[in-house]
Amino acid sequence: MIPEPGDAERDVNMNETFHEQTDNELSERELKQIEADDQAIQTILLSLPEDIYAAVDSCETAQEIWLRVQQMMKGSDIGIQEKKAKLFTEWERFTSNEGESIESYYHRFLKLMND
Secondary structure (H helix, E strand, C coil): CCCCCCCCCCCCCCCCCCCCCCHHHCCHHHHHHHHHHHHHHHHHHHCCCHHHHHHHCCCCCHHHHHHHHHHHHHCCHHHHHHHHHHHHHHHHHCCCCCCCCHHHHHHHHHHHHHC
């Protein structure tokens, strides 16, 4: 029998297939894994730009987030080749500026190498 809409006496059959485990039901190893995953998620999320953060916000595990971030940040082969060519050209032209301190020169060099 199909109940009519608004029928307050209708029975709704529900299968209880989901049970959220409490800390008491989890092993020490499982608790440590959950805590480590939470810390990894926080570390990853705190370092993401807003546009990428929005794309991974629905992920439930650190691994899911990391894989999606890798995919989004990978870039195309052409883009990577262009960036390498640009950096190589900058490296070839890199020289100290007149009156520049060795510290300033070193910091510019590190910035170029880290790009």
